[in-house]
Amino acid sequence: MIRIENISKEFTTQKEAFSAVKNVSIHIKKGDIFGIIGLSGAGKSTLVRCINRLEEPSNGHIYIDGQDITACTDTQLREMRKKIGMIFQHFHLLNRRTVEENIAFPLEISNIRHKDERITELLHLVELEDKRNSYPSQLSGGQKQRVGIARALANKPSVLLCDEATSALDPKTTKSILELLKKINRELGVTMIVITHEMEVIKQICNKVAVMEGGSVVEQGSVIEVFTNPSHPVTKQFVQSVSHDLPKSFITQNTNQKLVRISYQSERVDKPLLSKAIRKFDVDANILLGGIDHLNNHIIGNLIVEFSGEKENIQGAIHYLEENNVICERIEYNE
Ligand SMILES: Nc1ncnc2c1ncn2[C@@H]1O[C@H](COP(=O)(O)OP(=O)(O)O)[C@@H](O)[C@H]1O
Ligand SMILES: [Mg+2]
DSSP, X not given: OEEEEEEEEEEXXXXXXXXXXXXEEEEEOTTOEXXXXXXXXXXXXXXXXXXXXXXXXSEXXXXXXXXXXXXXXXXXXXXXXXXXXXXXXXXXXXXXXXXXXXXXXXXXXXXXXXHHXXXXXXXXXXXXXXXXXXXXXXXXXXXXXXXXXXXXXXXXXXXXXXXXXXXXXXXXXXXXXXXXXXXXXHHHOOEEEEEESOHHHHHHHOSEXXXXXXXXXXXXXXXXXXXXXXXXXXXXXXXXXXXXXXXGXXXXXXXXXXXXXXXXXXXXXXXXXXXXXXXXXTOEEEEEEEEEEEETTEEEEEEEEEEESOHHHHHHHHHHHHHTTOEEEEOOOOO
């Protein structure tokens, strides 16, 4: 549905050229909620603004339903943009207009008939029927973002770009906005690109994710894959930000003990691999820390386990787990 092919963006300031996005390729399927995560300055906003050409890419192509948006004329671009809604961290509402008038704005531009009915429909969708005549200053952050969402969906786009849409909101409001986005994806089939610096957002609604650092995509895949087996240090950092970690002072290790972070994912709960490993290799396993998450109908386990027993037996148990697709990462504390 959206194919980003080798997109680069350079900004030229008076003195020098700066590459904000470097040769990024991402394929997004219809119905995906595709997350792009990275620290501030990673190039996420610049990349996503290339999709609707709020930013002109320096190189590369972006195909939306097969049509190359980077090659569009102005008239074609105006039509293409109706297919792409966008919401922002700071909502970008018109303060002198009421909720209704804000939502009406894109409808006026595209000369839609039966405007009032469409506005009523949209207000119902975002659950703001009672705020129709309020001004933005009379709304909470979450309500403002709901207006932003209604406005973005006014022209029935097939794609919604969300640039840090929940970053200005408290956790509870964040959750309700993410649930609304999920509902819109599910019920209206709107494909979404969700930019964030928070792994929690990815975890809650995305099915795919790309990790950006310094303008490049350093890792991408299904959220489950990336979550259970992050390979790039930045990804590991993000994944750890939503899992708990063990205080180092807690740990005493000797040669008959081995500390291992084990991660697994499964669609079923009927494989007691850890207890099998313990019995088969005659080791003890002490679960020091653990979390089981549920993601897109998968079970994701992240545990820190202290194995004790004969060195070879511990190795054997770890190998056994690895053979059964459990990811084992030995934790070494040298200090
Ligand atoms: N219009 C611009 N001119 C010059 N540099 C810019 C411009 N927009 C963004 N940048 C730079 O590009 C980099 C990426 O920015 P941005 O895409 O906003 O990152 P993110 O959204 O991941 O925080 C930053 O270093 C930023 O300073
Ligand atoms: Mg940004």
